[in-house]
Amino acid sequence: MTQNDARIVICPACATANRVPAAKLGAGGKCGKCASPLFTGAPLTLTSANFDAHASRSDIPLLIDFWASWCGPCRQMAPAFTAAAPQLEPHMRLGKLDTEAERAIAARYAIQSIPTLAVVSKGREVARQAGAMPTSAIVAWAKSAIGR
Template sequence: MSDPLQIKCPHCLRTNRVPASRLGERPNCGACKKPLLNGDVATLTDAAMSAFATQSDLPVLVDFWASWCGPCKTMAPEFQQAAKHWAGKVSFAKLNTEEAPQASGQYGIRSIPTLILFRGGREVARQSGAMPASQLSAWLNQHLAG
């Protein structure tokens, strides 16, 4: 039997323990009963940011954005498309920098959109600027290889 992975629910942000061998079975959250790995994008707050990014056994990609940002709006559907493509392999989340200034400051966000990839609880890559889903997937492949 494989060790269970800790996976944050994109809906209620609760931690779920899921055996690696059952990831392909489309598990649901034990708390809210919604799907854990269907490619939904979590919405983070200042309070949830650190726990979501650092307490998951899956890599986590966070999009720092703002509602007034044109490139952020352009990238939103591309980010959602990439989230569906990477479902079960990477957790995707968005953090509105206007509503979460503490997390934005903590991670040194200077321009938006900015993507930060976390793996094993640590930042492993950062990219500023909008990009299409295909380029985002290539960027993830580059940083998750090995």
């Protein structure tokens, strides 16, 4: 395995970096530290403790749902975002960031309205979309965003 055919995948359970052969991304795999699955088919909860690992250290782009519990459209879009996860993994990691609990991260990304979706790759925001969307639109938008 060479550097060029491996991807760094961050464990959703313990935030440990794992090197995975690119050809085997679809096979899933387990974390070398905690043995948890590297892909779960569900969005992970992003916090200040794990955000930078997933947003900056991973070779897998991160699709972030910036939301809050009091936001009606956020709650309405939540099932659609969850349903998008198995359609986008392993080529994209999905995560939900509660803007009320993680105000500093929301401020770093200048989130002014919610729900807002953002795609981050290697620490750099590459796309942003505000407003609730159905699953099919989330998947199509996310795929076009990583094609940039």
